[in-house]
Structure formats: C-alpha cells, structure tokens
Amino acid sequence: MSGATGNDRDRVRAVRAFVRQRSSGPTGRDILRRFAYQVYVVAVVSGLWVAAVARTIDGPRLEAPPVSGDVLADLPAAVVALALVLTVVGMRLGTWTGPVLVSRPEAAWLLPAPLDRRVLLGRRLVAGLGLFALVGGVVGLAVGTVVAFEVRTGATTTVATTTLGFGALGMLVGTLALAVESSHRLARTVLRTTPVALLVVAALSWLAAVRPDLATWTTPWGWAAAPVATAVSVGGPSPWLATGLLVATATVATRLALHRLGGIADEELVRRAGAASAVSASAALFDARAIAQLRRAGQRWLVGVRDVPLPRSHRRWTLVARRDLASLLRRPGAVERTVVVVVAAAGLVAVFGGAIPALVVAVVAVSGVAGQLVEPLRIELEEPVLEELTPLRPVDVTPEHLAVPAVTMATAGVVAVAVGALSGVLDGAAVPAALLAAIAVGVLLAAAAGLTATRESPPLQWLLHAEPGVFLLVGWVVAGPLLALALVLPLALAVNTALAAGATPLDAVAGPALVALLVAGGLAWLTTWRVGRRADD
Amino acid sequence: MATPPALRLDAVGREFGGVVALERLDMVVPRGSCAMVVGRNGSGKTTTLRLAAGRLDPTSGIVEVAGRRTTTEGGRRHVRRSVAFALDAPLFYPDLTVEDHLGFVATAHGLGDEGVVRTDDLLDRFDLSRRRGFLPDQLSSGMRQKLQLACLFLRPSDLVLLDEPTRALDPHTRGVLWETLQARRDAGTAVVFSTHQLDFPADLVDQVVVLHDGVVADHGGFAEVMDGAAVTELGLT
Incomplete structure (x- = not known):
C-alpha cells in the first residue's frame, strides 16, 4: 500500500469510524467477535478433520479401495487439469463479482468521496483474496486426503502441501480475477475465450493421458499438482519446493494487486456491489435461477446481446x-x-x-x-x-x-x-x-x-x-x-x-x-x- | 340499432380496501374521438384507465367496451382483442429484443406481411432502428416507453388507452406521439389518455375529464374545460 500517506489513512479511518458510529449495524467489536468465532469454528473443524484423516490412514482396520497403478499415474495430470479449470472459473468470476467487493451503501457514499482508493479498498482485497485462498485450500485438502488414502505413505506431507499449494493457487487466481475486474477489455476477452480455454484444458488432459512423458505438473501451471506426483511416485519437483514457489508467486502477485487497486473503475465497483447484494439475497433463498440471471446480465453488460439469425415468425x-x-x-x-x-x-x-x-x-x-x-x-x-x-x-x-x-x-x-x-x-x-x-x-x-x-x-x-x-x-x-x-x-x-x-x-x-x-x-x-x-x- | 360507443363508463366507482379511488364517473367515448383525463397525483386517473382496460373490475357501476361489459367472459375476450393499453410502467419480456417484441406482437395479431412493413415503419418513427437488437434492460426509460408505444401502435385496436404516455419522452417523440394518435383517431379508433403535459395540438382532444380525489371536478369539451375554474384551482395549467 505504498503511495498512501498517513494522512490518507487517517481520513479513511475517520470516515469508517463515523459510519460505524452512526450505523445501526454491528459495532467493530461485534464484527471482531464474530470473526474470531468463525476462525475458532474453522480451526476446530479443520483440526478434527485432519486428525480423523491421519487416524484413518494410519489405522489398520480400513483397507484402501484397490486402485490400479495406471489410475494413480494419471492422477497428477488430472490435478493439473483441475487447477487450470479452477483458474478459468476464478477469472470468469472476476467478470461479474471479483475479489474486491463493497456494499451498496459504501458504493454510493464512500466511493465518490475524495479518499485514497488503495487505503479504502486494501482490506477488501485482502479479505477477497483470503476467500479465494480458503476455497483453494479446501479443494487442496480434499485432493490431498483422497491421494493420501490411496498412497498411504507420506500422508502428512501430501495433505499439507496440497492444501498449502492450492491455497496459494487460490490467492493467485484471486489476483488474476482482480486484473479482470480492473479491465473491461480483459473481462470481455475472458468471457469470449472461456469455451476455448476449457477445450484447451480438455485437450491438454487428453494429451497428458496418452503421452505420460509430457509431465505437465513440472511446468509452473502444474506446481499445485507436484505433491500428488511425488505421492504417486511419477517424479517431478519436490512438493515443498513447488509449493514454496507457488506461495512466493502468490505473494508477489498480491503485492502487485494492492498497487493496482486504484485502477478499478467506480462503475465496476458499483455494478459488482449490486450483483453481490442480489446474489446474497438469492443465495439465502437457494435461488440458483436468480443468480444465473444476474450472471447473464453481467455478461450482457460486457459483451452485449448475441445476435440470433432466426427468420421472423409469420404464423x-x-x-x-x-x-x-x-x-x-x-x-x-x-x-x-x-x-x-x-x-x-x-x-x-x-x-x-x-x-x-x-x-x-x-x-x-x-x-x-x-x-x-x-x-x-x-x-x-x-x-x-x-x-x-x-x-x-x-x-x-x-x-x-x-x-x-x-x-x-x-x-x-x-x-x-x-x-x-x-x-x-x-x-x-x-x-x-x-x-x-x-x-x-x-x-x-x-x-x-x-x-x-x-x-x-x-x-x-x-x-x-x-x-x-x-x-x-x-x-x-x-x-x-x-x-x-x-x-x-x-x-x-x-x-x-x-x-x-x-x-x-x-x-x-x-x-x-x-x-x-x-x-x-x-x-x-x-x-x-x-x-x-x-x-x- | 345504433353503434355502441367505443367506451362507456356509467356511474363507475372503485374502492381499494375501503379507500375510495374513484366515485360515480360517467364518461362516453365515441369511435373516432379522443378523451383526456387530467388531475393531480392520486386523483384516480390510472384507476380510470385500468377500469376501462378491464384490468380492474368496478366496485359499482358499469364499464362497457363497444357495448360489452368488461366483467363478463365474452367482454374480457373482446377487450383482449380490441383494446391497446400503454401502462405507466411498461412490461416486456426480459429475454426478447426490441425487434423480437414487435415481431411477436405482429404475429400474435395475425398481421402477416403487413406487420413487417409496419414494424420497420414504427422502428423508424420511434427512433428504435439502431436499437432493434437491444434487450429491454439495455434501454433507457425513454426508449422503453418508445418501445411500448411502437408495440401499441402496431397492434390493431378499436380503443387505445395510454397512461401518462409522454413520461420520459423527448419533445420530438412527443410530437410523433400526438401525430400518430391524431391519425389513429381520424381512422376511427377511440383514444383515451392521461397526462400532465398539455403541449398537444388543440384539435386532438374532444373531451376532458378533470378528476380530484376520485371525484369528477369538471367534464366537457377541451376549450370549455381549459377555460373553466377547476383546472386553474387545481394548478393543472
């Protein structure tokens, strides 16, 4: 957040304090207490989960389902494909929501105010990237658990590195989503090329299946799969090295993202504030249809309406x-x-x-x-x-x-x-x-x-x-x-x-x-x- | 037997949960004539038009379109076929474009090839040609109103009802609207509209009903009502 002066920070703090003081919503202490409670719940559930997984894997009673060596050898390429699909989905998400979300009142009242954008939005970005990292970490935990069940050796390293690696990947994807959020041109490109990107991922997966020597997990986009490759003994970079590289890349990308915060247009933040508010209301009602409508409206806003060359109906x-x-x-x-x-x-x-x-x-x-x-x-x-x-x-x-x-x-x-x-x-x-x-x-x-x-x-x-x-x-x-x-x-x-x-x-x-x-x-x-x-x- | 008027309201009243929105309104609109309903906000203008369009049933009195009561099954069917109603807040299919809407209306009313010609004409007249591929949520409120008017004038109708049709329209399009209404009236269609904008040609309107708190404050020919005390007292001029 370099570039913002102490004065900028003080003004943002003063505005926030004013809003909190006048707001009828939860106070700062309430929010902190709620956050601490959520962290506590996540920590307890994760601890229980890891303990249960470790105990089950080490326990003599449960036999792993028999899986052929061929299937195990295909796992790293499949995990690379999963990582690429998550990247595409994350960038696609950046076209209508994205990691930086403000509430509608904030969009209406705080954004037009002469406040430093990076100070104002910095916390939002960190929270958004944290959410991307959390989702990535959960996916990594699931992948690591499945692999650990099958392989049974080095379970702790496998689960820890896949969780950490996918968590870093999630954060990296969040920074890409921010780039999409900041640029109309990039958002339009992402929308138009998603089907091609998914086809490329499918083709790459097929190629990796028929040509095992390609070893896609040795490339930077496959680092998240390196722990899996090591676990199933098909070779590749050390899991800790690959995970460390991913974490370092995600950290650098996050620093760059914080610098880019000033580049997000107000209209984008306002549009996304409306979308996020409507999505939460629809999600509370399990209304997937309303969420799909919002997503389509966001797409229309960026790329317009698809022309349909149907003849007029006369009958x-x-x-x-x-x-x-x-x-x-x-x-x-x-x-x-x-x-x-x-x-x-x-x-x-x-x-x-x-x-x-x-x-x-x-x-x-x-x-x-x-x-x-x-x-x-x-x-x-x-x-x-x-x-x-x-x-x-x-x-x-x-x-x-x-x-x-x-x-x-x-x-x-x-x-x-x-x-x-x-x-x-x-x-x-x-x-x-x-x-x-x-x-x-x-x-x-x-x-x-x-x-x-x-x-x-x-x-x-x-x-x-x-x-x-x-x-x-x-x-x-x-x-x-x-x-x-x-x-x-x-x-x-x-x-x-x-x-x-x-x-x-x-x-x-x-x-x-x-x-x-x-x-x-x-x-x-x-x-x-x-x-x-x-x-x- | 004499041809019944396009619209007849006989001692019509309407209440909403005990609140009287309209009280004993009498009004006859012959074919080929134009009536205007004016009044302050909440005076009962929209209720009058909704009653005439069969969207509301009167709590007292009779509403007839071309001699048929709007509360009967046959009357409702007749209203659907012969009455074109422009709402104060236009309704559209969210997934159909401007051109799709006009094509839909033309086909539903069996206009055939004539519909294609008239669609193109209306798209030009209401300045929608360059937006024929737009969805309704991509249009401004003024353009949405233009689309509603284009759909309304495309369909064949014996009675045209318009609730605040000039809302959000620019002066040029208001001129187009008055011209089109005049042409429809001269061709034998009855027209009833409510408005606050009094910049229409003086010879368009044959009768004016002034409403205040659901009660008729004045009713008569255009010149007679405009020179009367009610419109001045209510601040409508």
Whole structure:
C-alpha cells in the first residue's frame, strides 16, 4: 500500500469510524467477535478433520479401495487439469463479482468521496483474496486426503502441501480475477475465450493421458499438482519446493494487486456491489435461477446481446416456438451446457452399466439443465406481458412453451448416443434402443421441468421461521429433481429387469419409452391446467 | 340499432380496501374521438384507465367496451382483442429484443406481411432502428416507453388507452406521439389518455375529464374545460 500517506489513512479511518458510529449495524467489536468465532469454528473443524484423516490412514482396520497403478499415474495430470479449470472459473468470476467487493451503501457514499482508493479498498482485497485462498485450500485438502488414502505413505506431507499449494493457487487466481475486474477489455476477452480455454484444458488432459512423458505438473501451471506426483511416485519437483514457489508467486502477485487497486473503475465497483447484494439475497433463498440471471446480465453488460439469425415468425403456431428458440440461442452457453451435461450423464450411466447411483446422479444433473430450458415459461407466468401485448393468455400458450425444451432435450440425447456410438462406449446393436430411450427420457424430463416451473416462488416467510421454513425451502428446491427421479427410475428399473430376463435392447426399451411419452403428454396437460388455475386465483 | 360507443363508463366507482379511488364517473367515448383525463397525483386517473382496460373490475357501476361489459367472459375476450393499453410502467419480456417484441406482437395479431412493413415503419418513427437488437434492460426509460408505444401502435385496436404516455419522452417523440394518435383517431379508433403535459395540438382532444380525489371536478369539451375554474384551482395549467 505504498503511495498512501498517513494522512490518507487517517481520513479513511475517520470516515469508517463515523459510519460505524452512526450505523445501526454491528459495532467493530461485534464484527471482531464474530470473526474470531468463525476462525475458532474453522480451526476446530479443520483440526478434527485432519486428525480423523491421519487416524484413518494410519489405522489398520480400513483397507484402501484397490486402485490400479495406471489410475494413480494419471492422477497428477488430472490435478493439473483441475487447477487450470479452477483458474478459468476464478477469472470468469472476476467478470461479474471479483475479489474486491463493497456494499451498496459504501458504493454510493464512500466511493465518490475524495479518499485514497488503495487505503479504502486494501482490506477488501485482502479479505477477497483470503476467500479465494480458503476455497483453494479446501479443494487442496480434499485432493490431498483422497491421494493420501490411496498412497498411504507420506500422508502428512501430501495433505499439507496440497492444501498449502492450492491455497496459494487460490490467492493467485484471486489476483488474476482482480486484473479482470480492473479491465473491461480483459473481462470481455475472458468471457469470449472461456469455451476455448476449457477445450484447451480438455485437450491438454487428453494429451497428458496418452503421452505420460509430457509431465505437465513440472511446468509452473502444474506446481499445485507436484505433491500428488511425488505421492504417486511419477517424479517431478519436490512438493515443498513447488509449493514454496507457488506461495512466493502468490505473494508477489498480491503485492502487485494492492498497487493496482486504484485502477478499478467506480462503475465496476458499483455494478459488482449490486450483483453481490442480489446474489446474497438469492443465495439465502437457494435461488440458483436468480443468480444465473444476474450472471447473464453481467455478461450482457460486457459483451452485449448475441445476435440470433432466426427468420421472423409469420404464423401463430410458430409464434411461441420462435420466441423460445430465440431466447435459448441468445443465452450464452445454454445449448452447449445442455449437450455437455446430457452427454456426460449418458456416459456416466453407460460406464456404470445402468447402476442406480449413476442413474440418480445423471437424472438429477439432466433435470437441472431441463429446468433452465423452461425459463420462457417461467417468465410467462411471472409477468403479464403476453396479455399486455397480445389477445392471448398464458394458458393459451403453455403447451407450446414445452416444445423447444422437449426438442432440445431429445436432440441432446441423440448427440449423446452418437458420441457413445462413435467412441465405442455403446455397442452398435444397442444404438436404436439408446436413441429411443434418449428421446423419450429427454421429452419426459422437459415436461417434468415444465410442471415444476408452474410453482409460485417460495414465500419470504419461510426464511423468517427458521424451523419449518428452511425445511420447506429445501423441499421446494429439491422437488424438481425428486419428481424427475420418481418418473425416470421406475422406467429404468423396468428396462434393467427386461434386459436381465433376456429381452433384446430394443424390446426392453420400447414399452417404457412409450410410457414415458404418454406420461410426458399427461404432464403437459397438468402443466396447462395449473397455469389456468393460477390465472383464476 | 345504433353503434355502441367505443367506451362507456356509467356511474363507475372503485374502492381499494375501503379507500375510495374513484366515485360515480360517467364518461362516453365515441369511435373516432379522443378523451383526456387530467388531475393531480392520486386523483384516480390510472384507476380510470385500468377500469376501462378491464384490468380492474368496478366496485359499482358499469364499464362497457363497444357495448360489452368488461366483467363478463365474452367482454374480457373482446377487450383482449380490441383494446391497446400503454401502462405507466411498461412490461416486456426480459429475454426478447426490441425487434423480437414487435415481431411477436405482429404475429400474435395475425398481421402477416403487413406487420413487417409496419414494424420497420414504427422502428423508424420511434427512433428504435439502431436499437432493434437491444434487450429491454439495455434501454433507457425513454426508449422503453418508445418501445411500448411502437408495440401499441402496431397492434390493431378499436380503443387505445395510454397512461401518462409522454413520461420520459423527448419533445420530438412527443410530437410523433400526438401525430400518430391524431391519425389513429381520424381512422376511427377511440383514444383515451392521461397526462400532465398539455403541449398537444388543440384539435386532438374532444373531451376532458378533470378528476380530484376520485371525484369528477369538471367534464366537457377541451376549450370549455381549459377555460373553466377547476383546472386553474387545481394548478393543472
């Protein structure tokens, strides 16, 4: 914080003291007491965790699950990929929040004041970087614990160095996020190149898997994985040396970041203060949708609206489908995310041979993306725009709002089957059955998402009554995935039973697929009925 | 049988939780005519327009659009088809662009190719052409109001209702609005609007209703009301 004079610091201190004195919020002592309590809780939980891990690893009773040497040898490259993905995610976070966050009143009253920016924001940056380091440290602790369980030798060094290394990496990522926060151009570049960056990470991981001699963890971006490489004995820099280098880099980057603080534009801080305030309000309600909307609004602010070259609709029956398709294509990454999640979910089910836990994970993930596809229906139910602009009512167009989600989900399912067939995961003879199943399940989950979308938002009173309120809120959030599971699992069990009884894949799938399509029709009718009833209420 | 007026309010009253917002309002707006509702804030202007648009049901009296009561199912259907209403706070789809909104309205009203021509004309007239790819939250309040007006004038309607339509509009666009309203009125559409801005052409308005605390303070021809005591006493001129 060099450059700021003692006078600057005194003025900032005086303003802070004034605000604290006049504020009806917690006093400085309250904040300190609360902080100390949080540190105490984190220390106790971490201590218990480390003790439990050490005891379990050293204990004779628990045998580590057998893992092949090949899998262990691939671990360092996988951890490098994890570190790179975390870096991309952190920089992406810098486009709409970032490590320096002020409250909305501070943004409105303190930022326009003639106070030294570095003194005013220095503590915020340190707190923000601390949070990035904490998240990194938790990831490192998890990685170190898993590796220590498998390898069993040098557990303390492995857990300590991965935790410290990932913590330093988190801090480093925080400084990169600050650079993004400080520059519109960089923020726009990060937004536009994220898909390419993730593809590069995927390609690098694939390359590292087929060419083990590449040893990606020996490069600076792989230092966080060096302790893992040492633990599984594939060579590389000493874990303490790599971790020390990471800590030194993060320290230098933090010093530089403190110097750059004056470069953040007021409008950025104001925008982020609004976003952070709205995100905390939405997070308190478990409202992932509102958070996604805020994220999209932040992206639009930086890179504008994606142009969608769709022809104008001239016919009433294409009106809503055109509207929903335009909305879907305009949301950055919506189609790509749907396809990736559906392909990954199908891959998971295929790899684990239709096992129930894999099915549960897959259905929950796919129901999540299906929920995002029915966004236009949700908007239709929230604001009476349709009735203001047209002679139509929401109930008139409800079934049409399900068309684009159903077609998108079915198409993503077809892509998943194509990927499975081309990669050899799926046997050629099973492709027709897989196609039928993918289409039927896609349509069914889209219809289920439509029904879930007809619910009113959770009332705020639920938050005010801690005891039943939180449970009701959690129930509200998990109702969508539970409905999807209740619909898909019986059908999957029917298919598994038929296959076990010797039926051909197509015969085993045909009946349940027909049932799925009929149930989807029923759900569409139920959705329309509920929308009509909402209007009557 | 005589053609019913575009809008008729017969002894209409409306209460909100015991608070009287409007009391015994009588008003008849023939086709091809224009009525203006003026009054201070909270005088009942918005309530009057919402009642006329069927968005509110009267607690007493009758509201008829083209001879059909707005409280019946058939009346509501007729209102949805034939009444265009510009709200004081415009509502839009957050995920549709300016051009999408106009295309949506044109298709929903079955305008076909005519809709394309009129859309382009309205985008030009309301200075929205360069913002056709913008989402509503990227527009200023004035531009949002222009978009609402463009959507309103695109759709076919027998009765146009506008609540404070000049709010946030620049003088040029106010001129465009008055011209467009005059053309719609001359083509046979009935127009009712509320405003505080009295810079419209004198021959646009055929009748004026002055409201004060939900009660009619004056009602008559434009010149007659403007020369009367009520508008001066209420500080509306």
